Amino acid sequence: MPHRQPIGVFDSGLGGLTVLKELVHVLPEYDYVYLGDSARAPYGTKDFETVYQYTLQAVNWLFQQGCPLVIVACNTASAKALRTIQQRDLPGIDPTRRVLGVIRPTTEVIGDHTDSGHVGILGTQGTVDSGSYAIEIAKFFPEVQVHQLACPAWVPLVESGDYLDPAKADPLIEDCLRQLAEQSPLIDTILLACTHYPLLYPRILSKLPAHIDLVTQGEIVADSLSSYLQRHPQMEERLSRGGEIDFTTTGDPTVFGGAASQFWGSPLKARQVHL
Ligand code: DGL
Numbered sequence: 001m002p003h004r005q006p007i008g009v010f011d012s013g014l015g016g017l018t019v020l021k022e023l024v025h026v027l028p029e030y031d032y033v034y035l036g037d038s039a040r041a042p043y044g045t046k047d048f049e050t051v052y053q054y055t056l057q058a059v060n061w062l063f064q065q066g067c068p069l070v071i072v073a074c075n076t077a078s079a080k081a082l083r084t085i086q087q088r089d090l091p092g093i094d095p096t097r098r099v100l101g102v103i104r105p106t107t108e109v110i111g112d113h114t115d116s117g118h119v120g121i122l123g124t125q126g127t128v129d130s131g132s133y134a135i136e137i138a139k140f141f142p143e144v145q146v147h148q149l150a151c152p153a154w155v156p157l158v159e160s161g162d163y164l165d166p167a168k169a170d171p172l173i174e175d176c177l178r179q180l181a182e183q184s185p186l187i188d189t190i191l192l193a194c195t196h197y198p199l200l201y202p203r204i205l206s207k208l209p210a211h212i213d214l215v216t217q218g219e220i221v222a223d224s225l226s227s228y229l230q231r232h233p234q235m236e237e238r239l240s241r242g243g244e245i246d247f248t249t250t251g252d253p254t255v256f257g258g259a260a261s262q263f264w265g266s267p268l269k270a271r272q273v274h275l
Pocket of ligand 1: 044195
């Protein structure tokens with residue numbers, strides 16, 4: 001078994017870095033391996049079987065890097081692949097390892113954000129079509145009404161780096177916010193249910209009325225992992241504590257590092273890997 005036993009963090013591309021950033025903020029002592037499958041992003045428009053196969057490959061690759069614990073920091077993969085991997089694949093691969101997602105921790109708290117009881121969910125087509133948010137929120141907050149909208153243009157906007165240009169980003173953002181507002185004037189909470197969307201956060205926020213709470217998942221997932229590790233000391237003890245982060249991508253590492261450094265806060269050197 002490799003000496004380093006990092007926490008694996010997986011996304012279809014750059015978006016999961018918005019989760020990793022908060023994980024490192026809350027839990028800086030651990031080692032991390034980040035894997036962005038940029039060569040095959042976006043996942044949001046792909047069918048169930050494809051997303052499942054890609055996610056399983058990514059999880060297996062992170063296991064090979066020594067990760068006892070993998071966070072699927074992608075809503076689309078969490079919605080379409082996580083349960084099958086947890087229930088069908090993991091027992092045969094290694095029942096002592098864990099794979100956790102981002103939907104469950106988010107739905108456990110999202111109802112606390114709303115006064116009106118109307119929550120807007122913005123995500124990929126895959127996440128919206130899966131109905132996962134509506135199903136999970138109903139378990140924790142049965143009184144909350146969920147209004148969903150897919151924003152298929154937003155992930156390509158982020159992956160291309162065009163999100164930095166307001167002339168390109170603003171019309172696409174305004175279009176989705178208008179469509180969501182048309183579903184209900186009572187929405188007072190909007191969840192960015194795709195880990196790519198927080199890169200658009202300042203642009204989105206600037207277009208919303210002040211009473212609407214714009215919620216991102218990074219902090220929620222980080223707090224949830226922190227509490228998970230407190231409740232599972234046998235997992236916590238396995239994790240290595242070097243404070244190192246290994247950034248990997250299946251895409252072009254220069255493009256990945258360049259786009260990522262815009263919001264990571266410092267230059268980021270990634271290496272290319274093949275799944
Ligand atoms: N960032 C991913 C999510 O949270 C999906 C992006 C994609 O479509 O690849 O859903």
